Amino acid sequence: MNFAETSEQELLRGTAREMLSNGNSLGLAHVRALNDGAAHLGVSAGLDDVALWSQMAELGWLGLPFPPEYGGAGGSFMDLAVLLEELGRAVAPPAYTGTVVVCGMTVLHHAREELRRRWLPSIAEGSSRLTLVADGGSAVRAHPDGGALRLDGGVKLVDEAQRSDAYLVAAVDTPEDQQPATTLFMLERETPGIRVSPQRTVAGGDRGDVELDGVRVSAEEMVGERFEGASILGETLERGAVASCLDMVGAGGAVLEMVTAYVAERVQFGRPVGSFQAVQHHAADMAVDMDASRLITYEAAWRLGEGLDASMEVAMAKAWTSQAYRRVTTLGHQLFGGIGLMREHDMHLYMRRGRRDALAFGDATGHLDRLAGILEERGTPWPE
């Protein structure tokens, strides 16, 4: 094992942290304005992240994991992991994960060449945003309709629901006289029969329910072969789960730093509150929680990047990190006291982000249940 980052990853982390730091248009202050708008003023006010998005395109971030022939930077999954952690640290708007990691990489690995050419360069240059419309695959159904297929159903609380240019839809598609299977489609937003109802959520952003009513689709729009979407979707969801973990790892690291700096300065009873053991022990527990989250998450990311079976590690990472990040934000609030409750303070942004990330791509309980199934089958998490 080697726990050190490559020099390229260190460089990327440094650049990303600088670009996302306060005082920059990519920075937290900008992000806070977006998040505040979304959380309190209605969804539409949270949408204006165009400047941020084009800056990410200029930096090459939007094509980071794509090969150069599709306008990308040819980065590894571990490179991507570093960037995702830094985006989480700045509670950056979450469109990156959906567009690049979840949909973009699925197109890259499983779509036909025409679809790759259609979407990947466009994502990389910042012209297209994509999002996943799936909730395990049961809510949208495909029905034969003449020579084509028709999709009906809906998925609740889709990310970037209104402003995405295309939806990666997972539909239950049942072959004749056989068990239900899954087929994936990439549908443009303007496709007739797609309707979006915006929803306000704790973490803000552009969330909404996506409904499909008699949407006619063809083989051209399929991602992967017909009836073979389940394993592709499984892989996609694993990447999404790890991206959510990395978001929490970055965000939790920021919370720990903010809190540590604050309690070292804040004086009550004539001394910094950070000198009290009760406070120190909370801070130590936060540090251990985030350190653990970071290791288990990077192990899962490494396995995905290597193309190894990561089902167990992803479940472990998502189950643990979702719980740990909640503990860390709860203690963060406790240690900030009254000031952390104020909207002008950043702490609530991190708490809100946790409400979203903990549920995204499966919550802790769901992943524990999945993990239990794997353990029951294998008998041990550590086969030789």
Next chain:
Amino acid sequence: MDFAIPEEERAFRREIRDFLATELTEEVVREAQSEDRISSAGKDFIRKLGDRGWISLTWPVDEGGAGRPAMDRFILNDELIRAEAPGAVGTNVGGRIVAPVLLLYGSEQQKRRLLPRIARGEIDFALGYTEPDAGSDLASLQTRAVWDGECYVVTGQKLYSTGAHFADYHWLAARTDPTQPRHGGISLFIVDMRSPGITVRPLHSMMDLRTNVVFYDHVRVPREALVGQENQGFAIMSTALSLERMFVTGDLRRVVEDLLDYARRTESGGRRLIDDVSVRRQLAQLATEVEIARLFSYRVAWQQSSGRHPGPEATIVKLFITELQLRLATAAIDLLGADGELIYGEAEAPLGGFFERFYRRSIMRTIVGGTSEIMRNVIAQRHLGLPR
């Protein structure tokens, strides 16, 4: 980052397992886990570790070692503890704690006289740190070593000196200069346990592990017994503690596997335990935490192997692993239901009462070698930089 286990590490693990399959008899395990831990079988086993060159595995070649990286010692300890073999904890204090310090601070004479015998598994040591009034606050120790012109004369008492009843030497911390403040006036000695004036009395613990009080009554200790410089003892002890901080998870991984196995084949109320959703989630949670512990422990071994000095990582691993062990043990006895009350060795006890004794022994781990509270203080103050 790279989480792959290289083939040479896998091969070394297989080599150890093959060795254990032939040399680790039931008798050795029984004795290693027994109250007194005095046995010829156990001593023979340690000597066989020595014959393989495994006690001196990581020492420099010109000091008689194999010059292997710390990762090899980590793998060896991990396999030994998984198999409940002697040599990893409690025994082999000489190989684990004394030798690394002697390599750094020992005199040529001490190294020449002691290292070869440690390497062969012929001699062992007991730690003499804790006192009735010096536990977590070790710097307040009272045992005196007074230079009388010929010898140090040692008077005082040492508590929880595990293994002192079979050790050949005591690794003793005593105050040599009472005029210096706390940390300043402490020195380390290697004291022959047969010295006149030493009395060892047993202390029997609730873990079924014997430990001892060691009384010093005007014990004459020669100058050559001093390790490093006079009054340098506290710094040496800190080094020894950081060298000792190699935590492994072989035992915890085995318990998770045993629990999974138990839950799969045991029925309660007409269904298997593993079919109960709360049992499933708890096992999944514990497996996750043990996997995290495995990564934490590997990280420290990697740091030690690659010339990095473990800082907060070594503190975090101690805190996390010991608290996890207690959670794991608690879950284990709860899973057994009413049978969880049956004591170790009782015929009807599931798995011979292993989990019952594991629970009792887990209670000590968040205390021994630095309490969880001290670990949290260290993380907060040294790692996070919070004010004292």
